[in-house]
Amino acid sequence: MRKIFFMVLAATAMSVQAQQEDTLKTYLLQDVQVVSTRASKKTPMAFSDVTQQQLKAVNFGQDVPYLLSLTPSVTMTSDAGNGIGYTSLRVRGTDPSRINITANGIPLNDAESSTVFWVNMGDFASSVKSMQIQRGVGTSTNGAGAFGATLNMLTENIGTTPFVGIDMSGGSYYSHKETVRFGTGMINGHWGIQGRLSNIGSKGYLDRASTKLNSYLLQAGYFGENTVVKLVTWNGIEETYHAWNYTSKYEQSRFGRRYNSCGLISKDANGNPTAYYKDQTDNYHQQNYQLIWNQRLNNVLNLNAALHYTRGDGYYEEYKRKRTLFEYDLDPEMTWASSDLVRKKKMANDFYGAVASIQYDNKSNLQAVLGGGWNKYKGDHYGLVTWVKNPVKALMPDHKYYDDKTKKTDFNVYGKVTYEFLRGLNAYVDLQYRHVGLKMDGPTDEIDWNVNKRIVYGMKESFDFFNPKVGLNYDITPNHKVFVSYAIAHKEPTRNNFQNSLNAGLEMPKAERLNDLEVGYKYQSKVFTAGANLYWMDYKDQFVLTGEIDQIGEAITRNMPKSYRLGIELEAAVKPIDWFRWDVNATWSKNRVKDITVQLADGSVANLGNQPLAFSPEWIANNIFTFNYKGMKASIQSQYVSKQYLTNTGFESYRTLDDNDKPVDVGMMLDGHFTTNIDLSYNFKLPKFGLKDATIGVTLYNLFSAEYDNNGWAAPAYTKENGNVVATGYGTHDQYEAGFAPSAPFNMMAHLSVNF
Numbered sequence: 001m002r003k004i005f006f007m008v009l010a011a012t013a014m015s016v017q018a019q020q021e022d023t024l025k026t027y028l029l030q031d032v033q034v035v036s037t038r039a040s041k042k043t044p045m046a047f048s049d050v051t052q053q054q055l056k057a058v059n060f061g062q063d064v065p066y067l068l069s070l071t072p073s074v075t076m077t078s079d080a081g082n083g084i085g086y087t088s089l090r091v092r093g094t095d096p097s098r099i100n101i102t103a104n105g106i107p108l109n110d111a112e113s114s115t116v117f118w119v120n121m122g123d124f125a126s127s128v129k130s131m132q133i134q135r136g137v138g139t140s141t142n143g144a145g146a147f148g149a150t151l152n153m154l155t156e157n158i159g160t161t162p163f164v165g166i167d168m169s170g171g172s173y174y175s176h177k178e179t180v181r182f183g184t185g186m187i188n189g190h191w192g193i194q195g196r197l198s199n200i201g202s203k204g205y206l207d208r209a210s211t212k213l214n215s216y217l218l219q220a221g222y223f224g225e226n227t228v229v230k231l232v233t234w235n236g237i238e239e240t241y242h243a244w245n246y247t248s249k250y251e252q253s254r255f256g257r258r259y260n261s262c263g264l265i266s267k268d269a270n271g272n273p274t275a276y277y278k279d280q281t282d283n284y285h286q287q288n289y290q291l292i293w294n295q296r297l298n299n300v301l302n303l304n305a306a307l308h309y310t311r312g313d314g315y316y317e318e319y320k321r322k323r324t325l326f327e328y329d330l331d332p333e334m335t336w337a338s339s340d341l342v343r344k345k346k347m348a349n350d351f352y353g354a355v356a357s358i359q360y361d362n363k364s365n366l367q368a369v370l371g372g373g374w375n376k377y378k379g380d381h382y383g384l385v386t387w388v389k390n391p392v393k394a395l396m397p398d399h400k401y402y403d404d405k406t407k408k409t410d411f412n413v414y415g416k417v418t419y420e421f422l423r424g425l426n427a428y429v430d431l432q433y434r435h436v437g438l439k440m441d442g443p444t445d446e447i448d449w450n451v452n453k454r455i456v457y458g459m460k461e462s463f464d465f466f467n468p469k470v471g472l473n474y475d476i477t478p479n480h481k482v483f484v485s486y487a488i489a490h491k492e493p494t495r496n497n498f499q500n501s502l503n504a505g506l507e508m509p510k511a512e513r514l515n516d517l518e519v520g521y522k523y524q525s526k527v528f529t530a531g532a533n534l535y536w537m538d539y540k541d542q543f544v545l546t547g548e549i550d551q552i553g554e555a556i557t558r559n560m561p562k563s564y565r566l567g568i569e570l571e572a573a574v575k576p577i578d579w580f581r582w583d584v585n586a587t588w589s590k591n592r593v594k595d596i597t598v599q600l601a602d603g604s605v606a607n608l609g610n611q612p613l614a615f616s617p618e619w620i621a622n623n624i625f626t627f628n629y630k631g632m633k634a635s636i637q638s639q640y641v642s643k644q645y646l647t648n649t650g651f652e653s654y655r656t657l658d659d660n661d662k663p664v665d666v667g668m669m670l671d672g673h674f675t676t677n678i679d680l681s682y683n684f685k686l687p688k689f690g691l692k693d694a695t696i697g698v699t700l701y702n703l704f705s706a707e708y709d710n711n712g713w714a715a716p717a718y719t720k721e722n723g724n725v726v727a728t729g730y731g732t733h734d735q736y737e738a739g740f741a742p743s744a745p746f747n748m749m750a751h752l753s754v755n756f
Helices: 002-035 054-055 249-255 495-504
Strands: 047-051 074-078 088-089 099-103 128-135 148-153 163-171 176-184 191-202 209-223 227-241 264-267 273-276 281-296 303-322 339-362 364-390 399-422 423-447 453-475 479-492 514-524 526-551 555-579 580-593 597-599 606-607 621-628 632-641 653-657 663-666 671-687 691-701 709-714 716-722 724-732 738-742 748-756
Touching: 002 148, 002 227, 002 281, 002 303, 002 339, 047 054, 054 128, 074 399, 074 709, 249 663, 249 738, 264 303, 399 453, 423 479, 423 495, 453 495, 495 555, 526 709
Parallel strands: 099 148, 653 724
Antiparallel strands: 047 128, 074 088, 128 148, 163 176, 163 748, 176 191, 191 209, 209 227, 227 281, 264 273, 281 303, 303 339, 339 364, 364 399, 399 423, 423 453, 453 479, 479 514, 514 526, 526 555, 555 580, 580 621, 597 606, 621 632, 632 671, 653 663, 671 691, 691 748, 709 738, 716 724
């Protein structure tokens, strides 16, 4: 009897072990899709990994840039002021158009602007297993060139057990988030379905800066002994009220920090707003499809291949006051008549392609990857006038006044090798070739007023880049490691770069080049970890934020022949006892453009020498205290960001006139700020009621109501006074030289998450 009992027990143990091994194999095979583009412990580069657990701890409705705000060298922007809606991410002062972003190794950057619009990716973080931010050039990847950072996201694995989860949050400014998560577990041992439905909304901190986001993610997979095939699809439907004009300090002094001039229809005799256009909204629908195949070929080889397709359709509608009708092809005789009108700018685009990689790991001293991808983009842009207050001729329904098209192809192939040639000493070589072809045709929405004709695209450009990366990583002991790496990267101009140069009558933009040297050290033990990373990023023809914005609120970048970013990133964490952890990181940097020039009011050009780069703070520091005890959790998160210049001229203010025609200096900076957030939560289980676990809590943002601006623009005039160049305004007050995007003062979100 005892023999039979032990045989049954052994068989049960073997069955459980086999199930655990199958489960582990299922998860590992799903992770293959990002192995080729991610950095590992042996990769000589600076990076930060963000786990699903860390994301869940802060994911209560804000967009991805705000969820990553406490990682090193990161700053964020928010048009609405509370992190929901149009937001962006900057790393080491580099603007979003030069941060490579992928999901499952597949490019997400918009092919034209090279930016990810997070507003089209509502609640995507709720379906993410992990994120990795590589600072600097990073490893070779697919899609847009990385000039400041790479954000690599992996969607969550399809689980082996069924579940249902509900996440809810609500708080200030009528902000709310509702998410339903579900999974079938394994069906017949080979199939699984998992998904999410989400709704996010907010009225925004700024007046009328509302956001409505509806989205879902659904994935279905087949799991074999050595094969995983998954179809992942997600969509985002967004409607946001415009908040991209920003406001001058003069407007804020009259109407308050929450003033939003977008949609203004009329004013009274004293200049006070009396009416706004209710349909001044941005509307977009984005649908993504990914078909992913991961194959274990043998003990040392894995294959990953994927097809992808993204469809985007949308428009934004605007009320325009006192516009010249000739701009809209509504005044053929050029009578210079003007009128209020309503216009719609529409776009429709298709983005599709394939990526693949094969990975070799001998489980000893050699890892190698061969990969690449091919992607194609087709985009249509056109504008309609739907209403004119005082027409000079009959308005045809949906009058079209411009229609241009863009086509772009992107091909890359890369090879990576990590080889341990001495015990603990690894050499890393990463070589990439990338080809980009860009074609733009058709009439644009801009007029060349020198000849009174509409600007027409007619360009075909191609770029070929070789991007090498080499480095050494030395594990001195199990606790100490050092690394050094050198990388060269290139990036092509975007559609916006060509468009803005044409509109301003400037020479065509050039591709940019970056030489990136990184040297790092890390210490790690069970209780304490610390690290330092020194970087030197030397640019040729870097696309630098100028401080100007275009007519739809997008930041303008232009080539600067010589510029650099020099900095040091410090990180440390200590966990002296089970219930307390302290994390801190800080970045000091020196960011300069060399021999910056400005055009003076008399048409001459002045050289201002070396000046600070715009939107590049010298100091960024984050501090996190985390307390965990018997389900109770408290997290205190603080961030300091030093002042930021809005232009590359070094001017902190400009001279204008007040109401009494007296000279007054007006600030032209984003002031430094210190903010603190506190999250309090309690986790508990009720297995008798089928509740696996539940978490209830509240997050307090900007606890001390720091008044600061997260973004801005500036475009003053320049002239000479007593032989010195000075920045000046264009008239009285400061309504046309600089604008600011205020952040919300103290606000809060309550949240509840339950899992069945």
